[in-house]
Amino acid sequence: MKKITLFLLAFAFLSVPPVFAASVPTINKDELKARLGSENLVILDVRTDRDWTSSEFKIKDSIRLADSDLSLVQKYPKDTTLVLYCA
Numbered sequence: 001m002k003k004i005t006l007f008l009l010a011f012a013f014l015s016v017p018p019v020f021a022a023s024v025p026t027i028n029k030d031e032l033k034a035r036l037g038s039e040n041l042v043i044l045d046v047r048t049d050r051d052w053t054s055s056e057f058k059i060k061d062s063i064r065l066a067d068s069d070l071s072l073v074q075k076y077p078k079d080t081t082l083v084l085y086c087a
Contacts, residue, residue: 027083035081036060042076043083051086059085 027035035041043062045052052064062085065072073082 032059032083038081040077040079041081041083043085044073045086046084047086 032043043059045058045062045064047055049066052058063072076082
C-alpha cells in the first residue's frame with residue numbers, strides 16, 4: 001500500500017505542468033505600496049493557516065485565501081492585477 005501511495009504522489013507531482021519563476025511577473029514592496037487602493041489591484045494572502053494566524057503582519061485590505069482555494073480568482077475581471085503573497 002505504501003508503494004502505491006508513493007507512486008500516486010510521484011505521478012501527481014510529475015503530471016502538473018511546471019511554472020517557472022522567471023515567467024511570473026513580480027512586484028516589490030515599494031511598487032505595491034504605490035498601487036495600494038487601486039481599483040484593479042487585489043492582494044491575496046495565500047499563507048498556511050498556522051503562518052497566517054501567528055503573524056502580526058498582514059497587508060491592509062488583502063483577502064485571505066483559506067486552504068489556498070484559488071477558485072476565487074475566477075471572479076475577478078481579466079484586467080485585474082492579482083498579487084499573491086505568503087510572507
